[in-house]
Amino acid sequence: MSSADPRRIVLFRHAKADWPQVPDHERPLADRGRQDAAAAGLKLAETGIPFDLALCSTAVRTRETWKLAVQELPYRPKTVYEERLYEASPGELIAVLNETADDVRNVVLIGHNPGIQGLADVLSGATEGDARERMSRRGFPAAAFAVLSFDGSWKALEPGTAALLDYWAPSE
Template identity: 50%
Template sequence: MGEKTRRVALLRHSTASWSHDSDHERPLSDRGREQAPAAGRWLAKNGLDFDLVLSSTAVRCQETWTLAGRELPAPSRTSYDERLYEATPSDLVTLLQEVDDDVDDLLIVGHNPGLHWLADTLAGEAEGDLLAQLNISGFPASAVAVLALDAPWRGVEHGVGRLVAYWTPPS
């Protein structure tokens, strides 16, 4: 019997304020506080409900998830992982490979360039022109990419996914 399809959604944090000395402690800007609920509404409208949310410990990621998560029909189990802050490509793949097998739908709330790289790398194929859209846009604040994976989490590697949705907030 084949492996069940899993989904991973990648949500880049919303626009952050530049008014803080510490990058890790930067909160969302007014614009970011508008973008995050819009991303949550898009996730809800597209039937995305998560068994697990992994978020960076950065303040802007935590605030993004708090505001976006309020738009979903049910709360999701959330884990804040400091490895998502300034994660390298190999860090992100390792995090995915550590996800428990009982998780079918996962959301990662993190940063660029890591999330853009991960979406591009995992997408061995894409529906329509989604991959071109992803690469042209550069994965802006509050962008969401959704990939379907026909592999166990421990088997995640380059090209195993299919990019099935991509959304960016209105300008």
């Protein structure tokens, strides 16, 4: 991959969580969440994006989502479990992405709303096709993901510098 190739970011919201009597950080996936996480993994594989890095929140539901989704990918990228992704704002998520090494081309970030949807909105200065309209109509339900592309180094990633290429959400 040449330095002229765009970088890609997939913003992936965790699948549907259960609501047992545990702290929020410890909430596991619901049965439907486990099914949707695997379905999202299949759709991620269909994008053909060769992920170099997965940044995943340390919350139980995000770790379970990624564990199920990554099984559907042709190969497993390096995964970093990052505490700062839990309950992070779009600005905090950008700060984490800005720390990514320049030899990394494609990242999947597994996190939470409202930060994931907010980041998709904030980063995307342009849109291909009807991705923005579909994302606006559906919102960002559990197990949804947005695919964005941008040029330049990770340190240069800031609001409006990416293009929203695609959006997917499980059927309800």
